[in-house]
Amino acid sequence: MRAVRYTAPTEFEVVEIQTPQPAAGQVLIKVIQTGVCGTDLHLHHGDFDAKFPMIPGHEVVGTVAALGEGVTRFSIGEQVTVNPNLPCGLCSYCLSGRVILCENSTGLGSNMPGFFAEYGCVPEQLVFSVEGMGVDTAVFTEPASCAMHGLETLNVRPGSTALVIGAGPTGLLLAQLIASGGATAVTVAGPTPFKLETAKALGATNAVLIDRNDAAGNIEALRAASPSGDGYDIVVEATGATTVGDICVPLTRNGGTVLIYGVTRADEVMTFHPYDVFRREITIKGSFAEMTSFGATIAALRAGRVRTDGIITHRFSLDEYGTALRTLAKDKTAHKVVIVP
Numbered sequence: 001m002r003a004v005r006y007t008a009p010t011e012f013e014v015v016e017i018q019t020p021q022p023a024a025g026q027v028l029i030k031v032i033q034t035g036v037c038g039t040d041l042h043l044h045h046g047d048f049d050a051k052f053p054m055i056p057g058h059e060v061v062g063t064v065a066a067l068g069e070g071v072t073r074f075s076i077g078e079q080v081t082v083n084p085n086l087p088c089g090l091c092s093y094c095l096s097g098r099v100i101l102c103e104n105s106t107g108l109g110s111n112m113p114g115f116f117a118e119y120g121c122v123p124e125q126l127v128f129s130v131e132g133m134g135v136d137t138a139v140f141t142e143p144a145s146c147a148m149h150g151l152e153t154l155n156v157r158p159g160s161t162a163l164v165i166g167a168g169p170t171g172l173l174l175a176q177l178i179a180s181g182g183a184t185a186v187t188v189a190g191p192t193p194f195k196l197e198t199a200k201a202l203g204a205t206n207a208v209l210i211d212r213n214d215a216a217g218n219i220e221a222l223r224a225a226s227p228s229g230d231g232y233d234i235v236v237e238a239t240g241a242t243t244v245g246d247i248c249v250p251l252t253r254n255g256g257t258v259l260i261y262g263v264t265r266a267d268e269v270m271t272f273h274p275y276d277v278f279r280r281e282i283t284i285k286g287s288f289a290e291m292t293s294f295g296a297t298i299a300a301l302r303a304g305r306v307r308t309d310g311i312i313t314h315r316f317s318l319d320e321y322g323t324a325l326r327t328l329a330k331d332k333t334a335h336k337v338v339i340v341p
């Protein structure tokens with residue numbers, strides 16, 4: 001089979017390798033398409049737990065091509081997706097049922113082979129049926145699951161107002177889930193007009209264009225756009241830009257919650273005034289990926305509680321992987337980019 005294989009950061013080639021065969025308890029999946037994610041840009045540079053050699057790709061939809069001994073829950077040809085995150089099962093967090101906090105978790109597409117390839121072979125417990133779902137929706141199951149974990153983390157108080165700063169695919173998925181989770185108004189802010197159009201089409205109450213180069217300069221306009229005029233009960237940082245992180249606490253209403261959802265580099269710093277957090281009882285939370293959200297997410301996608309219409313803008317072949325990465329990083333017309341092997 002053909003696959004994108006890295007030997008070191010930024011060093012990759014499309015190579016011909018042996019198609020894996022499913023051992024007992026494993027499922028061989030023929031890839032239909034795989035989403036390219038902001039995380040893949042971090043992995044390209046060797047960040048985010050990348051282990052080389054590496055086959056990236058963690059947002060897959062495909063069909064079951066072969067079943068290892070003992071696998072009974074799937075049939076050949078069934079359309080499936082894969083949870084790429086595997087807890088170790090042995091650390092103190094796993095043993096106390098908090099697998100998202102696992103200290104030794106592994107990830108398909110970062111430190112285990114992923115799906116920018118024609119086939120992938122995975123343990124049965126990571127496979128989920130998406131039979132009958134459109135492939136352009138099913139390919140969003142993993143990012144929507146990360147958003148579902150964000151919703152679980154937020155624990156939305158009914159009647160809340162929310163601001164999601166960042167109109168990328170995961171920002172728009174999370175904005176929809178926050179609405180379905182009890183918020184009465186969800187504003188999406190971003191620097192790209194067409195992404196905000198998509199946000200509106202997917203049900204955002206309000207969409208506000210912000211200036212990426214002057215994050216602090218947007219505070220007044222964003223506050224004015226809130227339903228109560230004084231900010232939001234929930235503010236989500238979904239850009240990974242520290243300058244955006246800096247404006248989250250000032251935009252949060254008393255007793256509200258800031259959710260750090262975008263990925264920054266490990267050495268970056270955001271700032272807030274502790275007196276403000278203390279006096280106004282602001283909660284700052286983080287939400288990292290997901291471990292156990294696929295079931296709820298597939299149900300939400302099937303029910304139309306989360307929609308994905310119009311988010312995919314670009315499709316490339318395996319051979320065009322470099323172009324796909326450049327498009328995601330630099331092309332202002334790119335929203336979701338997918339690879340079709």
Ligand SMILES: [Zn+2]
Pocket residue numbers: 037038039058059142143
């Ligand atoms: Zn992703």
Ligand SMILES: [Zn+2]
Pocket residue numbers: 087088089090091092093094095101102103104105
């Ligand atoms: Zn663990």
